[in-house]
Amino acid sequence: MTPYVRPSALGVAEFCPTSVALSEQSGIGRSAVLSTAWHAKLAGNDTLIGELHPEERKEVSNWGTPSDTKVEDLTLRWEDAEKELRVQVLERDQLLTEGTLDAAWVVTLPDGRRWAFIGDNKRSSWGVPDGADCLQLAAYGHGYAMLRSCVGYTPGLWSGTDSEWTWGTPVDLTSPDALDLWLRVKRSARNDARNLAGDKARAVTGEHCRHCWGRMRCPEWHALSEVSEVVEIDSDNAANLLLRAQSMAEHAERIKDNVKVFAERGGVVKDPATGKVYLPTVTRGRESLDKEALLKAHPDANQFWRAGKPGQMFTWRKP
Numbered sequence: 604m605t606p607y608v609r610p611s612a613l614g615v616a617e618f619c620p621t622s623v624a625l626s627e628q629s630g631i632g633r634s635a636v637l638s639t640a641w642h643a644k645l646a647g648n649d650t651l652i653g654e655l656h657p658e659e660r661k662e663v664s665n666w667g668t669p670s671d672t673k674v675e676d677l678t679l680r681w682e683d684a685e686k687e688l689r690v691q692v693l694e695r696d697q698l699l700t701e702g703t704l705d706a707a708w709v710v711t712l713p714d715g716r717r718w719a720f721i722g723d724n725k726r727s728s729w730g731v732p733d734g735a736d737c738l739q740l741a742a743y744g745h746g747y748a749m750l751r752s753c754v755g756y757t758p759g760l761w762s763g764t765d766s767e768w769t770w771g772t773p774v775d776l777t778s779p780d781a782l783d784l785w786l787r788v789k790r791s792a793r794n795d796a797r798n799l800a801g802d803k804a805r806a807v808t809g810e811h812c813r814h815c816w817g818r819m820r821c822p823e824w825h826a827l828s829e830v831s832e833v834v835e836i837d838s839d840n841a842a843n844l845l846l847r848a849q850s851m852a853e854h855a856e857r858i859k860d861n862v863k864v865f866a867e868r869g870g871v872v873k874d875p876a877t878g879k880v881y882l883p884t885v886t887r888g889r890e891s892l893d894k895e896a897l898l899k900a901h902p903d904a905n906q907f908w909r910a911g912k913p914g915q916m917f918t919w920r921k922p
């Protein structure tokens with residue numbers, strides 16, 4: 604266990620002090636293994652990609668390599684970025700958090716000041732609460748700007764599945780907003796039940812639970828999925844009801860997965876009324892296009908990309 608809160612855990616730790624320890628006790632899923640192999644590949648190390656299942660390798664090959672990007676009038680070239688840099692965030696000589704920053708650039712502005720651009724590679728940026736303005740990038744931004752004597756930074760996220768950069772709000776380190784962010788980073792880094800006592804160390808549920816890696820071990824998250832009678836929705840109960848529904852849906856998926864494993868191992872899953880049994884059927888593998896390989900062979904192939912009709916997606920976000 605790390606003796607500190609990792610930058611990627613700050614966003615949930617800000618609200619719930621027990622999330623850090625629970626997340627570190629949890630094993631990692633295949634999606635985390637794929638993500639680690641992809642990050643290693645982007646940093647020039649193909650070893651982990653070689654260890655993936657062929658289907659997983661195919662999937663990872665569809666996540667784009669970060670492109671050169673334009674931020675305001677500046678062009679940042681991917682090959683010029685400083686990559687995979689260990690960054691520590693300190694308050695005086697006390698370590699608050701430490702992690703690996705995927706990419707960073709330093710630019711000298713026309714007035715001679717140095718400005719940092721920091722980039723984090725995500726498989727998809729949808730799952731990151733607050734997007735590029737998240738606390739993880741605030742921690743890296745502060746740490747990296749200090750390290751390279753910059754007066755501010757702009758945070759960015761590269762989404763592998765969408766093959767695009769999203770840039771967040773520039774942070775001038777002398778501004779009140781930067782102070783506010785810094786205080787949030789500090790408070791989150793210290794909001795760790797391992798160092799707190801009594802009520803302060805309690806689990807706190809909310810929308811942030813959906814981003815907590817330790818939720819499957821968390822009694823409070825499980826309690827949310829207890830079935831209650833159907834009630835009329837109003838603005839007092841809507842958020843809690845939705846959270847409960849999301850918790851139930853996740854538990855339902857987990858139960859279905861476990862029943863499938865049981866059936867695969869020879870267990871009998873039988874409906875007593877009809878006598879039908881639940882068994883796997885072999886299906887053909889899904890065909891997919893290796894976009895990266897296609898564009899390498901035919902650079903103008905993106906003229907055939909088609910965008911579907913706009914749909915509607917509900918997510919938790921700032922009003």
Ligand code: SF4
Pocket residue numbers: 615619620621622625806807808809811812815816817818821822823824
């Ligand atoms: S699931 Fe929610 S309440 Fe439980 S540890 Fe995670 S953030 Fe805290």
